Amino acid sequence: MIELKKVTKKFDTGKAVLTAVDQVDLSIADGEIFGIIGYSGAGKSTLIRLLNGLEKPTSGTVEINGKVITSIKGGELRKARQKVSMIFQHFNLLWSRTVKENIEFPLEIAGVSKAQRGKRVQELIELVGLSGRENAYPSELSGGQKQRVGIARALANDPEVLLCDEATSALDPETTDAILDLLVDINKRLGLTIVLITHEMHVIRKICHRVAVMEGGRVVELGDVLNVFQSPKEEITKRFVAQVTDSGDSQETIKNLRELYPTGELVKLVFVGEQTEQPILTKLIRSHSVEVNIVQGNISHTQRGAYGTLILQLKGSPGEMEEALAFLHSEDVQTEVMHND
CATH class of the missing domain: 3.40.50.300 (P-loop containing nucleotide triphosphate hydrolases)
Known part of the structure; x- marks a missing residue:
């Protein structure tokens, strides 16, 4: 055209x-x-x-x-x-x-x-x-x-x-x-x-x-x-x-969140399309011995489907944390451990 x-x-x-x-x-x-x-x-x-x-x-x-x-x-x-x-x-x-x-x-x-x-x-x-x-x-x-x-x-x-x-x-x-x-x-x-x-x-x-x-x-x-x-x-x-996403991954936001949630790891998850409708967090909590606290999140809708971000506070032993992150990867969820630069 x-x-x-x-x-x-x-x-x-x-x-x-x-x-x-x-x-x-x-x-x-x-x-x-x-x-x-x-x-x-x-x-x-x-x-x-x-x-x-x-x-x-x-x-x-x-x-x-x-x-x-x-x-x-x-x-x-x-x-x-x-x-x-x-x-x-x-x-x-x-x-x-x-x-x-x-x-x-x-x-x-x-x-x-x-x-x-x-x-x-x-x-x-x-x-x-x-x-x-x-x-x-x-x-x-x-x-x-x-x-x-x-x-x-x-x-x-x-x-x-x-x-x-x-x-x-x-x-x-x-x-x-x-x-x-x-x-x-x-x-x-x-x-x-x-x-x-x-x-x-x-x-x-x-x-x-x-x-x-x-x-x-x-x-x-x-x-x-x-x-x-x-x-x-x-x-x-x-x-x-x-x-429009307010994904919370600016350095200032990460610093503020770290002050509010000083223990464990802050992990950003990205969900796309049908993933936004799946009970992935429920599966994570039921199948892994980690403490999960939802810090913030939102869903944006586009003409091609939904896009969502979620920031979690995860607490657990290093091995439990590694298994939890591996589970999220297996569900095709983008994950990023958020650190201050």
């Missing part, structure tokens, strides 16, 4: 040449919800603009649905862009137009008849949950309702790809979750490919199938969201994962 090969984008500021995107290779599958996460300046906003042809790469190619966006021009490019829609952080609605008229706008530009426009707009209003608000103006809507209008407008021309540029950053947590649920529903109903950029790992965790982590214009980590949560490799990825 989407293929980026050795894509680089440089900007000449007059004083220096800034490399915003640096040798990026990405493949995004048809119907996938793909997340791109990074802090400010990582290059993610530039990357998403390369996907819809708003920016041309300095080198490399961008291919969408078999069309090399980087090599087409004029009418062919405009036609290709109609299949790649975008929603924005600040909604970008026309304030002098009603909800209905905002959604209708891209259909007017495309030359769709009035009768067809009316039918399509009503379908989209129902799809995004705005029935009864057709004649309201943007100033009369909440932030979440404005974003629903933006989503409906982006879907007007039946795109194959929906780009989301920090689409929930201006919303409160409850509204953010509602908009993310809507995007998942749209993805399932329409088979739409969704590419979103964000600096919030909660967004990635909740709806994405795969994620690319960007830093300094490069993709430094790429993979299935569940795998990235389970085994983040780069320090930046670990910081993002910690936003």
Whole structure:
């Protein structure tokens, strides 16, 4: 569906040449919800603009649905862009137009008849949950309702790809979750490919199938969201994962836990998928002569399954402790004895 090969984008500021995107290779599958996460300046906003042809790469190619966006021009490019829609952080609605008229706008530009426009707009209003608000103006809507209008407008021309540029950053947590649920529903109903950029790992965790982590214009980590949560490799990825897992493995946290639980060993367990539903601790307590105290833990849910972390205080003889850890390994549970560096 989407293929980026050795894509680089440089900007000449007059004083220096800034490399915003640096040798990026990405493949995004048809119907996938793909997340791109990074802090400010990582290059993610530039990357998403390369996907819809708003920016041309300095080198490399961008291919969408078999069309090399980087090599087409004029009418062919405009036609290709109609299949790649975008929603924005600040909604970008026309304030002098009603909800209905905002959604209708891209259909007017495309030359769709009035009768067809009316039918399509009503379908989209129902799809995004705005029935009864057709004649309201943007100033009369909440932030979440404005974003629903933006989503409906982006879907007007039946795109194959929906780009989301920090689409929930201006919303409160409850509204953010509602908009993310809507995007998942749209993805399932329409088979739409969704590419979103964000600096919030909660967004990635909740709806994405795969994620690319960007830093300094490069993709430094790429993979299935569940795998990235389970085994983040780069320090930046670990910081993002910690936003939502609160896994308790920072040195400060370990020090505090050690002060609270000075005896025995602190052991971090990682459960993935079906493991989160298994009575592994019950088995451990029943079959091994170790004292088990649950210190802290949580479970996060992703589109690919659940991911959980648990920190235990284990007490016992060295032999008993070794057997207990071996048992956990035999149950395919990741274990790590937590030490202060």
